[in-house]
Amino acid sequence: MRSSTWHALGNTYRVVEPDGRLDAVRAAELAVGTDGVLEVIGMTESSVDVVIWNPDGSPAELSGNGTRIAAAWLAERTGASRVTVTVGSRVVETTLSGTGEIEQLIGEVVVGAAETVDGITFVPVSVGNPHAVVLGDPATIGVVGPKLEAHARFPDRTNVQVARVDGQGEVTARVWERGVGETLSSGTSAVAVAAATHAGGEVVVHFPGGDLRVDLADGRATLHGTAERVD
DSSP states (O other): OEEEEEEETTEEEEEEEOSSOOOHHHHHHHTTTSSOEEEEEEEOSSEEEEEEEOTTSOEESOOHHHHHHHHHHHHHHHOOSEEEEEETTEEEEEEEOTTSOEEEEEEEOEEOOOEEETTEEEEEEESSSEEEEEESOGGGHHHHHHHHHTOTTOTTOOEEEEEEEEETTEEEEEEEETTTEEESOOHHHHHHHHHHHOSSEEEEEEETTEEEEEEEETTEEEEEEOOEEOO
C-alpha cells in the first residue's frame, strides 16, 4: 500500500492507495496522528475518486481541505493543472495555480433558519455535509462543539463552528469536526461560516491554522486555499 501525508492549513490527511478497499477499523488505524484518511479508489490523469474517513473510522460526505489535498496529490503525480475530485455523489472541480493556491468549486450551499437547542443558538448549513454555525466567542468551541456534535437534533452528528464577524467580508472561527474534535482549519467549515454570516461576496475566514477565502454567489461557493505534502 502506498501512502503519503499532506496538510491544508494544519488539517492533516493521509492519502492511501490500498491493495483492497478499507473498512472502518483499518481506516481508523491508518488515521492515527492525522485528521483523517483519503482513500484513493480510482484515478485518471486529471481526476481522482476518493473516500474520506474520519479518525474514528466513520465516513465523511465531503471535506474541503481533503478534496484540495487530493487535487494537489494527483497534480504532483501527473502534472495536471485542473483536477476533478469525486467524493460519493459530490464532484469538486479544482484549478491549481503556479503560486500554490488551489481554487475549488464547492457547489451548492444551503443555509437554514436559526435554531436553539439546550440554550445554544446556531445556523444549520449544508455544504454536502452538515454544519452548525454558532455566532460568539471562538474560544468556546471546546464546550459548544461536543455539545452540538452529538445532540439528538443531529442523528448523524454534525460539524460545529463558533464564529465572530470582524467586519464585512472577514470572520474569525474555530472548528469542532464531527468524528475528529477541534481542528486547526476546515474547508467546508469556512464555506459554512461564510454563508451563515454573509449573503454573498468574498469572505476571508481566519482559523488557527491560517486563512481560507470563500466566494459566495447565487447559493454556490468557491473556496481558495493551499495544500502541501508533509512526507
